[in-house]
Amino acid sequence: MFKSIFAAMLALAAAPVLGQSAIAQSAPTPASQLAQVQRHLAGVSSMTASFTQTDRAGKVLTGTLTLKKPGKVRFQYEKGVPLLAVADGNSLYFIDYSVRQVSRWPIGQSPMRVLLDPSKDISGIATLVPTANPDVVSVEVRDPKHPEYGRITLIFARDASGPAGLQMQGWVALDSQNNRTTIRLSNQKLNVPVSDGAFRWNDPRRSSPRG
Template identity: 70%
Template sequence: MPAMLAVPAIAAPAPASGSLAAVQQHLSAVDTMTADFTQTDRNGKVLTGEMTLEKPGKIRFQYEKGVPLLLVSNGKTLYFIDYSVRDVQPYPIKDSPLSILLDPSRDASKYAKIVPSGDPRVVSVEAYDPNNPQYGRITLIFAKKPSAPGGLMLQGWVALDSQNNRTTIRLSDQKFNVPVSDNMFRFNDPRRSGRPN
């Protein structure tokens, strides 16, 4: 019986850097992320702060000092807290357009697509659930960067709510797969006597 020939393993080709597969590769390579953010709303009002993300499902937008707002998810529910009026609005994280960043189990090809950016160095991905238009849509903006996870660097996103109100988030000082404390995804509930949720 002839000896088995050694067949060299053939590596799967890397996805093209401008493809949805490359975006999914980036998303699956990122477990945690921190960044500074600048948020611009439809009226041109600008707020800054720090974003912390941990998969699956956890994110925190800590606004600059003096801004009584907090957006935080504990993995299942996304809370928008306005401390100035002691209000807490909960949303299931799976219904948020941000779930493309936070839920590695979802197949992005079923609800996201590459949109032309006009710049070969930029990859734009629009995520939108046509069955639930009330949740709005999000367009993620990536820059091609070989040293970043999956060769892409998340630069920010543009979110449109169901009333077409636009919010733009720009990120800077991005750090990937860094240690993150679980305390980042808790908050003091203003409806109660300061007990963390």
């Protein structure tokens, strides 16, 4: 199942994008591509995007992503879905308003940490994943000292208009409980003003259930 989802992600990422750079005459080295990904991550301070989420059971949800570094992200699901995922700078929360349940993880123990920490050095924990398309860059990030933190595979398309010449297309995350989530991004807007208020949320354990 993981291989099929991952293959689908690569196929989606390989689709033509506006501003895509021309294929280089000589293939870049793995080290240079990892350095390019590091520069891209450091060059993104905020992002808004539409997302499509697929879980390991094949269930698909859509919504809006809002990200602000350091440590803040919000997955606002489509209307009618009583779920919310949000990080407030310290912790990552998953809220199910239908049953008034809140789950919490420290950001540092989530695969999402590499996207939320602008100072994170991925050089010792990232591995380039070969792709058939030279305009697709795929990188798996996993801390060998903390396998319980899970892993995340980031997928980029080469795009001259993006930071460091890349545009993030999405990722495949596998957390410490073996829960796999595939995220596909579209309509990305980078380094736009984002209010800290975007990451506030209502605790259903103390209030009426609403997103």
